[in-house]
Amino acid sequence: MSEMNIDHKLKLRSKKGQLPFVEVNGEEIADSTIIMTELAQRFEKDLDVALTQEQRNIAHAMISMLENHLVWVVLSWRIKNTEQMLKGYKINLQHALGSRLPNALLNFFFKFQFSRKGAKKVKAQGLGVHKPEEIEEFGRKDLKVLSELLADKPFFFGDEPTTLDCVAFSVLAQIHFILDEVKYGLKEFMQENCPNLVGHVSRIKERCFPDWEDICTKLDLNAHIPKPEPETKENKEGADTEKTAEQDKNESEKELEKDNSNEKTEKKEEKTEKVEENKEKEEAAAK
Numbered sequence: 001m002s003e004m005n006i007d008h009k010l011k012l013r014s015k016k017g018q019l020p021f022v023e024v025n026g027e028e029i030a031d032s033t034i035i036m037t038e039l040a041q042r043f044e045k046d047l048d049v050a051l052t053q054e055q056r057n058i059a060h061a062m063i064s065m066l067e068n069h070l071v072w073v074v075l076s077w078r079i080k081n082t083e084q085m086l087k088g089y090k091i092n093l094q095h096a097l098g099s100r101l102p103n104a105l106l107n108f109f110f111k112f113q114f115s116r117k118g119a120k121k122v123k124a125q126g127l128g129v130h131k132p133e134e135i136e137e138f139g140r141k142d143l144k145v146l147s148e149l150l151a152d153k154p155f156f157f158g159d160e161p162t163t164l165d166c167v168a169f170s171v172l173a174q175i176h177f178i179l180d181e182v183k184y185g186l187k188e189f190m191q192e193n194c195p196n197l198v199g200h201v202s203r204i205k206e207r208c209f210p211d212w213e214d215i216c217t218k219l220d221l222n223a224h225i226p227k228p229e230p231e232t233k234e235n236k237e238g239a240d241t242e243k244t245a246e247q248d249k250n251e252s253e254k255e256l257e258k259d260n261s262n263e264k265t266e267k268k269e270e271k272t273e274k275v276e277e278n279k280e281k282e283e284a285a286a287k
Contacts, residue, residue, distance in 0.1 A: 073139035079118035088182035147194035
């Protein structure tokens with residue numbers, strides 16, 4: 001079995017509109033939980049095979065908390081602190097988006113798009129109605145629960161990692177690996193009050209990502225695959241570069257226009273729903 005990561009440039013999505021997703025022999029599988037379950041069945045690699053039913057129940061509850069609560073706490077901080085997020089994760093938008101537009105323009109476009117879309121999602125999830133300090137407190141409680149479950153064990157259920165360890169790493173890493181110069185309350189709380197979670201993140205990283213430094217420094221999604229010698233080519237300048245930049249700009253403008261159109265449609269639908277709701281109330285009152 002060969003495996004390759006695809007750089008989606010924040011544009012590709014699954015048919016469900018989600019990330020991550022994988023393709024196995026041409027078949028698309030979306031949603032991280034479904035992906036792990038499906039791959040475990042196909043390749044007979046069940047990480048939870050040694051767990052008791054009680055442990056499986058605990059794992060299910062913890063994974064639900066991580067995926068349906070704590071990750072939204074992190075997203076809530078991101079959309080309110082986009083500048084710090086870009087700095088904290090050392091995100092170069094030209095590389096991430098595959099664009100030649102100036103980073104200043106991309107930053108403006110990204111902040112507008114990311115914050116607006118993210119705010120809608122967080123509000124729809126239910127967390128967005130709370131104050132930032134309340135949301136952070138929710139996150140602290142989640143971290144404390146995970147810390148108490150882990151205790152002094154290497155992994156949540158003993159000496160070997162399970163699905164819960166993988167899911168926990170995927171969320172905790174987003175907190176732990178933010179640069180120290182970027183202040184984030186949950187990271188500080190985890191370092192000071194949940195050092196065992198910090199150790200857990202390090203163990204998973206060392207065990208599963210020996211090429212972590214290559215991935216982060218070279219931004220190589222497939223550091224595990226041998227690379228051919230690079231061909232020497234002359235850099236194209238002038239008209240080609242200007243044309244590419246203009247295409248990027250047009251794509252960004254189209255994306256923004258599309259989002260504005262979608263937002264207007266959503267507002268119109270909301271207005272229609274409110275009118276119908278008020279009409280129903282008036283009819284009920286008349287009866």
